[in-house]
Amino acid sequence: MKQTQDHCNKPGLTPIEDALQYLLETISVLTETEAIPLSEAHGRVLAADVISPINVPPHDNSAMDGYALHHLSDVTQPVEIVATVLAGHPYIEALAQGKTVRIMTGAPIPQGASAVVMQEDAQRTGDSVVFAAGVALNEGMNIRRAGEDIRKLVTILPAGRRLRVADCGLLASIGIATVTVVRRLRVALVTTGDELQPPGTPLLPGNIYESNSFTLTPMLQRLGVELITMPAVADDLMALRAAFTQADEQADVVITSGGVSVGEADLTRTVLEELGQLNFWKLAIKPGKPFAFGRLPSSWFIGLPGNPVSALVTLHQLALPLLRTMAGETLAKPLRFNATTLTDLRKSPGRTDYQRAIAKPNEEGQLVVATTGAQGSGVLSSMSQANCYIVLEKERGRVTAGETVTVEVFDEWLA
Ligand SMILES: Nc1nc2c(c(=O)[nH]1)N[C@H]1C(S)=C(S)[C@@H](COP(=O)(O)OP(=O)(O)OC[C@H]3O[C@@H](n4cnc5c(N)ncnc54)[C@H](O)[C@@H]3O)O[C@H]1N2
Numbered sequence: 001m002k003q004t005q006d007h008c009n010k011p012g013l014t015p016i017e018d019a020l021q022y023l024l025e026t027i028s029v030l031t032e033t034e035a036i037p038l039s040e041a042h043g044r045v046l047a048a049d050v051i052s053p054i055n056v057p058p059h060d061n062s063a064m065d066g067y068a069l070h071h072l073s074d075v076t077q078p079v080e081i082v083a084t085v086l087a088g089h090p091y092i093e094a095l096a097q098g099k100t101v102r103i104m105t106g107a108p109i110p111q112g113a114s115a116v117v118m119q120e121d122a123q124r125t126g127d128s129v130v131f132a133a134g135v136a137l138n139e140g141m142n143i144r145r146a147g148e149d150i151r152k153l154v155t156i157l158p159a160g161r162r163l164r165v166a167d168c169g170l171l172a173s174i175g176i177a178t179v180t181v182v183r184r185l186r187v188a189l190v191t192t193g194d195e196l197q198p199p200g201t202p203l204l205p206g207n208i209y210e211s212n213s214f215t216l217t218p219m220l221q222r223l224g225v226e227l228i229t230m231p232a233v234a235d236d237l238m239a240l241r242a243a244f245t246q247a248d249e250q251a252d253v254v255i256t257s258g259g260v261s262v263g264e265a266d267l268t269r270t271v272l273e274e275l276g277q278l279n280f281w282k283l284a285i286k287p288g289k290p291f292a293f294g295r296l297p298s299s300w301f302i303g304l305p306g307n308p309v310s311a312l313v314t315l316h317q318l319a320l321p322l323l324r325t326m327a328g329e330t331l332a333k334p335l336r337f338n339a340t341t342l343t344d345l346r347k348s349p350g351r352t353d354y355q356r357a358i359a360k361p362n363e364e365g366q367l368v369v370a371t372t373g374a375q376g377s378g379v380l381s382s383m384s385q386a387n388c389y390i391v392l393e394k395e396r397g398r399v400t401a402g403e404t405v406t407v408e409v410f411d412e413w414l415a
């Protein structure tokens, strides 16, 4: 494995872009796959390209309830209705000149038909129909062609695709019932800190309620990992050793929260280096500076800072791309937009800031954004109120209202 003494020893803090690139280059993608029913495939990552064995739609069919004509000129005269064609019930004879079939949406187009007139433009009397004067009719009108959605033998979804709602429908439409996906990633989550108490118990002096597992867990669950939740661990070397070892034995990735800074009870890195190795530590990002990445004997290690906003932002911005890549997914860059800030923003050069903010369109329809207020990394309400980050470049200083800033709208992982 590539060692990262460079990253650890480099003076100053590692820029987030470098850290992310390093993470994604260093980890290995899972190779084990499993075949699962399509009904369970939503959110899973495709292990191989899916090639369509058929055209969709499989046959030309009507886009409207109406009348299929043999020739466009038939629209100018009364024509005889020779049959009614419903979806799922093909009309097997060829349609002759001067004849029509009553046809429903989705029904196969009879051989010889060149267009469909919608029934609102038709007047039926018994077995005959006349069409409204001036119906504009083109060749192929209201006919949905075979293969118009998906052509036979084309790749409809590539390996690395995390299946979305529409994708599942697309797979069904080509007749696929079983999908080969990358196996689920196993992730162990360990929260650390003497001061942490579970919600639902009376708060003891000096303690706080443990909240990180309640933000990190749903995001990991949304990602569809096999989550191994460990009991909260005290700031104690023996307890941390035991917890990290147990987590390492079960997981592909061990994620911890807390204890990665420089205080006397910040023992995470000590234990990591004892059991495995620290690849890098300390990034030029705010919040989240003491983020740590390393290796245990059989798993990757991610040390999230304990501050609640830092833990959540670094899970979202750094750990999530790593986990998604390991799980075989091909990632797209997050969507970012320019917006005008309505508020001044405090910022010192040196770290890329992920400030929490609310973006919306103004009366002219242009994107504007306002800070949620206090940006401390313990101010979890800032994350709860926000619908986006304002991403402020590393070397940027204070921002004044009216300036253009980069906005990254919260995605589905934070929902
Ligand atoms: N001298 C320095 N001190 C600190 C630095 C520094 O560079 N030099 N960095 C600061 C930054 S930035 C951060 S972020 C924090 C991260 O510290 P740790 O990862 O060691 O986290 P802890 O000290 O364990 O906790 C920080 C804070 O968060 C609370 N916490 C921790 N876990 C949870 C949890 N599961 N649920 C809710 N709240 C949690 C904890 O009580 C602390 O208040 O270090 C700074 N210090």
Ligand code: MOO
Residues within 6 Å of the ligand: 285, 286, 287, 288, 289, 290, 305, 307, 310, 377
């Ligand atoms: O990064 Mo710490 O997360 O700045 O408080």
